[in-house]
Amino acid sequence: MSYLTDEVKKNRKYLDLLSKEYPTIQSVCTEIINLRAIINLPKGTEHFMSDLHGEHEAFKHILNNCSGVIREKVDMLYGDTLDEETRSEICTLIYYPEQKLQMIKKEKANTDNWYMITLQRLLKICKKVASKYTRSKVRKAMPKEFQYIIDELLHAEYGEESQTMYYTKIMDTIINLHNADAFIIALSSLIKRLAVDRLHIVGDIFDRGPRPDLIMDMLMDHHSVDIQWGNHDILWMGAAAGSSACIATVINNCAAFNRLEVLEQGYGINLRPLALFAENHYLNCENFAPRAIRSEHTAQKDLKLVAKMHKAIAIILFKLEGAVIKRHPEYDMENRLLLDKIDFSKGTVTIEGKSYPMNDTFFPTINEADPYALTSEEKELMKDLKQSFRESTHLNEHVRFLYSHGSIYSCFNQNLLFHGCLPMEENGDFMEVNVNGTVAKGKALMDLADSTARQAYFHMEETKYKRSCCDFMWYLWCGKRSPLFGRSKMTTFERLFIEDKSTWTEAKNPYYVVSKQEEFAVKIIREFGLNERVSHIINGHVPVKAIDGENPIRANGRLIVIDGGFCRAYQPTTGIAGYTLIYNSYGMRLMSHQPFESVDKAIKNNLDIQSNSTVFETIKERMKVMDTDIGTELSDKIYDLSLLLNAYRDGLIKQKTNEGHY
Known part of the structure; x- marks a missing residue:
């Protein structure tokens, strides 16, 4: 009894507050009975999805059928x-x-x-x-x-x-x-x-597919969801924060896949100034024709305009990226400064000491003497676009939701969720990354990246520090040590201007090899303070090529990669239309899905997405709420209520009557 008395005295202020919610012995007993019943119920079902990339119809269907759970x-x-x-x-x-x-x-x-x-x-x-x-x-x-x-x-x-x-x-x-x-x-x-009790989106809601804004609307209506930001998400967040490089990249991505409607119709971004600028300055732009799967439904005249807009914004993008790289030598991305490596007379560009012919040499807005300088028209255009992004009510509603319900990573029910990678050296050591002058690695890097991303959007004053935070949003999108990108470089320039595909290679961070070994997967799990005996890492980002026999379950079941080609653009190389993960009270199982045709056909013909289930981890005893994070919180509350009960019974805290008097 003396131990409990000491605990009551130590927690007296908190227990006094708790007594206002539970003013009598009976109210405390009732709540303890209720909570003990709850923690002995089966664990709720968790549903994991990643790399949605704007495919709103397929997402809606899998959300509705709960990856086959309802069937x-x-x-x-x-x-x-x-x-x-x-x-x-x-x-x-x-x-x-x-x-x-x-x-x-x-x-x-x-x-x-x-x-x-x-x-x-x-x-x-x-x-x-x-x-x-x-x-x-x-x-x-x-x-x-x-x-x-x-x-x-x-x-x-x-x-x-x-x-x-x-x-x-x-x-x-x-x-x-x-x-x-x-x-x-x-x-x-x-x-x-x-x-489904909880939905986890392990990154990349935006880009490539037709309407990521509609996916965001559905997520905002969901009863229980968390989001781990992907590099495509952080790009749009950076654009809303005011990063010119992110804004140009967002428009470039939308133009590349003929998805400008999400900007104009979904978010009310005015692209007319860009269209007029492109018409006035650019001629034939065949190499910039959209790659969208459904582009055949767009009039040829409109496709030509989109191609011109694509080239115009791409050139602006390379200039803006150059400015960011020059401002931040700690990014170590000087090898991405390519505009000054162009030989305009020969029509070639030199990359890492080797010269390559370019498939397009018409650059009316590039000053050879100062190739990274924006023209006066480009400056005015970017000013208008920046204002349009900052003032888009719907975009900023979605971005604030991404901040309030999202993070770089999440530890949930002893599982570690993040989109890309934890940057590592080839020997398995965590890689150091310089973030605005602070060097960090491992979990500390992820925490620092998360806080910097929040400051980019929420920091009120337009200071040099805020601009550095916005620049880091762009770095998270494509930086060589970015945990959201995880590759040596993003070869956008090469893919647009060079036919030699050997220049398109983007070497993956060693994480993607090292983490397949159980000992290193466990090392990562341990870094985040999780239970190495039961925890898993759940990733998205890199499509699993099931068609080539790649296995999404790695490191002896410790690592699960659930990007299997949800986006139509990836499906020819993955062979399926995405993975989802179901984690219920009986264990974990991976669902692989076939392509989804349309909502109209699903309704008319009662068609469901064809899915295959692979159970890869079962639990001997059915998991209960007490085994979850919520169970831990409820168990803590039961302990606190037990202290309050003892305080009431020992007379250390007085009960309140129904009339509110002592």
């Missing part, structure tokens, strides 16, 4: 009683209830009977996915307008005749009041919400 529940419940076609229709209804309902009502003669059967089936599915949660948590997840009714129906006891009649009457009334559509939509939403 598994439907098959588990109805595999022996319903045919494949009916089960597929149920799944599609859950994924896209509004659209599917419209289609079904046109096809069904007797909708009342269909509604009754469907409501019963959806309630059974909902009951299944809700079974691992407390009734309180399920109730909080319910749409408010149907909270009472759903709660009643989920906890129905259909064995007794009177109870069955009561609940059947509720559903019958829902149908007769023409409220069944809204109720089905609410149930479908609840099923999807309960199927």
Whole structure:
């Protein structure tokens, strides 16, 4: 008892505050009982995705089907009683209830009977996915307008005749009041919400695909999500922070894949000044034609303009990059200063001592005597673009969400999540990186990179330090020791101007070789203070070429790479359409997905993404909430409440009556 008394005295201020929330012995006991029940429930399902790259339709579908989890529940419940076609229709209804309902009502003669059967089936599915949660948590997840009714129906006891009649009457009334559509939509939403407890996005939401802004809208509506920034995400964050080099790179990437609509329609960025500038200064730009898969749907005239805009912004980009590199000799990127290596008379460029012919030698805005200087028109253009990025309300909403729900890395339930790499030397030592004059490595580097990225956006004064932070955002995008990029160089210039593909090589950081060995994967896990016996590293960034037999599970299961080609542009080289990872109370399994055609076809034909599941780690005893980070927090709270209970019983802290008096 003396030990507990000492603990109460040591934590007296905190316990006094806690007593305001739990003012009586009974309130403390009730909460301890509740928390002990919660920590003994099965662990919630975690869903990991990465490298979405703007593929909003495929993302929406996998988000809706929870990487096949919902289909598994439907098959588990109805595999022996319903045919494949009916089960597929149920799944599609859950994924896209509004659209599917419209289609079904046109096809069904007797909708009342269909509604009754469907409501019963959806309630059974909902009951299944809700079974691992407390009734309180399920109730909080319910749409408010149907909270009472759903709660009643989920906890129905259909064995007794009177109870069955009561609940059947509720559903019958829902149908007769023409409220069944809204109720089905609410149930479908609840099923999807309960199927996955936590969503992890391991980087690269932006670029290449058509509408990353729509993905961000969906993430902002998600009930529980965290994001580990990828280099493409940090690029857009840097653009919103005001980095001219990041802004030019964002536009260059969008033009390269014919995705300018995300800037104009998604974020209201005015690209007309760039279009006029490009039309006035650039002629034929065939080498800058967009690489987008769907570019054939764009008029030829528009493609020519996009190509001109692409070349115009690319030249501006190389000038701006040169200025950043010159400002920061610590970046050690002088080998990327290529404009001054061009021999304009010969049409060649010298890279690392070797001369290469260029496929384009028309440079009307480059001053040979000072190749990195922006022209007066380019300066004015960049001023307008910078203002447009800074003032885009929707872009800045998304960027603030990336900051509030994201980070360079995350340690979650004893797993280490980051997008790219932890820079390493060939011998497995952590690589030192200079960040604005501070040298750091390992976890300290990741923490420093994270804080610098936040200062780039949130630092209020336009100072030299803020500009250095913005410059570092660009470095995180493509720097040779950047943990988000992890390659020796980004060969944008070479890919645009040189046919010799040997110049396009971007050597990977040794991390990508070293981390495949279990001892070094464990070293990284240990660096972040995680449990080396059970923890994993979960990466994205580098597409796994499944078509060539590459395995996403490495280092004896310690490292999982979940970039398998979600982006259409990567699928010819990966052979699949992405990996996702499911981590539930039974263990971990990797899902490999085939390409997704379209939402319209999925709804019309009840098509799902074809996925294969690989279980690579099972747990002997089913994991409980107590084994998670939340479980640790709840266990700590139970201990604190136990101290408060003892304080009440020993008279060290007085209870409050219902009237608020002592």
